Amino acid sequence: MSSLFVTTPSRAQQILVDGALPATSPELEAPLDAPADVAATYCPLVRSTIGPDAWKQRVPDAVVKALLDPGPMLVVGDAPGDPDCFCSAVALSRGRRALELPADAHVDAPPPSQLSGLEIDADLLASREVRARRYDTVVFVDNDGTRVGPAAEAAMRDAKRVVVIDHHEVDPTHASLGLDPAKTDLVVWKETDADAAALLVLASLSRMVASSPASLLQHGWQSVLEPLVSAIYSDTRGFESTRTKPTTLGLLRGLLDTQAVDLTRILSGFGDGIPRDVLNAWPSKIEERTETIGAMDVAFFTVPSEALLDAWSTARERTPELTWSDLLFSALDHVEGRVRELDPDVALVAVGARDDRATATLTPEQLDQLPPKPLKFSVRTKDGDLAPLLASALGGGGKPHQGGGVSEEAPATLTDRARKYLVERQELARFASARNLGGL
Ligand SMILES: [Mn+2]
Known part of the structure; x- marks a missing residue:
């Protein structure tokens, strides 16, 4: 030896x-x-x-x-x-x-x-x-x-x-x-x-x-x-x-x-991973919006499918082995950093995935790396029970504090549904506490 x-x-x-x-x-x-x-x-x-x-x-x-x-x-x-x-x-x-x-x-x-x-x-x-x-x-x-x-x-x-x-x-x-x-x-x-x-x-x-x-x-x-x-x-x-x-x-x-x-x-x-300049530049394309819904601070993040596809394509020019998921993870890392700074009660990330452009421009092998639907989402919540409830209301599933899934919807539609769910849930909670019904 x-x-x-x-x-x-x-x-x-x-x-x-x-x-x-x-x-x-x-x-x-x-x-x-x-x-x-x-x-x-x-x-x-x-x-x-x-x-x-x-x-x-x-x-x-x-x-x-x-x-x-x-x-x-x-x-x-x-x-x-x-x-x-x-x-x-x-x-x-x-x-x-x-x-x-x-x-x-x-x-x-x-x-x-x-x-x-x-x-x-x-x-x-x-x-x-x-x-x-x-x-x-x-x-x-x-x-x-x-x-x-x-x-x-x-x-x-x-x-x-x-x-x-x-x-x-x-x-x-x-x-x-x-x-x-x-x-x-x-x-x-x-x-x-x-x-x-x-x-x-x-x-x-x-x-x-x-x-x-x-x-x-x-x-x-x-x-x-x-x-x-x-x-x-x-x-x-x-x-x-x-x-x-x-x-x-x-x-x-x-x-x-x-x-x-x-x-x-x-x-x-x-290989060299995601090139530094791509890694530093592309997360600025991730849209971010914070709202207060009832007593909760909510952060919505949207990763446009074209921003992710563009970043992936630029990164692949120098590191061909990079996958769509590599780029997705870099987006989630960025979001996680922002969530730490914002400290919201609820964070929802909607990632544009399989769309017409992806189907038109990617090879079959590359397309296979994408989720099967137009949208991938994940949720994180301070309230442990809320994440799986919210995720399943949106068509996915989860465990305490985190959940996610895929959807046919556009990011804005999913975000609207999440907002509606959170408003209704808080109204129910107010109703319950006003009548001394305990937690819901
Ligand atoms: Mn493993």
Whole structure:
């Protein structure tokens, strides 16, 4: 092995295995049961106090036990899959093999071009090879087992155990996966607070190492850290998104300080991201209006479809691999910054998506990246109950403090409906309180 750690490899191991944390990040030391500021703030997403050590403690024992099973294991990512799912599957299977346990990784799709600097192709087993083998355990990472391809489906039906590790709002059951409860154990670990599934894989690996007689050694750590850092880079859009949790950035800072990861090489496939000038200029096209509706401050943001398409097209001239979602996320980052400054009770973002111009100018592959309808929207509310109610009134859905969906309407029509809903709701609330009926 020629490419071992450059300088202080043990520091990376220390951070991950011993839970020793970067001295510069005291917030990472926050205990698991520290009250997250869920109720206090809202429109900016919840700032998690969960650090690497706490993630490690959160790994369910059943997951650690299943992942240390000595029998053959297949680790599967979502198809077609993004970098997080590919890298998480590869890292977990590499970690297993480094612990001298058998493991194959499989995604029913070619790896995305962003991962070209990583050399993971040899780790990924083709469908035909998966079909030729039998597995005691099938692990789904970054997906709920519904989009995995026929070879993984067949492997899952024959397995003794299925494990799901995900950071999406998924709820897999024996029934949803088509498994026989008498034949197959199902172990699910879901953490929607994790910035990437890779963080859950990292925590799982740390726990596996702590409970295993074997050691990962330096090369083992490097081989798993590279894909995991790439995955986190991808899911946090370059570690830059304002939605990235401080704990995730702290963990990354700690790992990068160890110089265990050659960032330039492993991220070379991601290109240069959105060019700075585009990133600085185009959000000025996002329309913003604040209103007071009853007792609530409401901020309406509209991202015109043509502004997003123009910015995407300009950005693609220099970074061809950029997707429509990359540009959308940069809009949402801008909105999130404004929401922090304005501190509204309700924020509604309406994003123009699939329209005549998109259909006329984009290639079929590019068009496929857009939502299926003319409008995509999201809502954030200080009142936890309001977001899912408002989002479903607008034709979408949600969870406490946040919601969203797609719509056939023009942005102005959607905004009008939202305004009407908020007015009516407050009138009802006034009516109720005047008659002492309690909250609605
Ligand atoms: Mn992910």
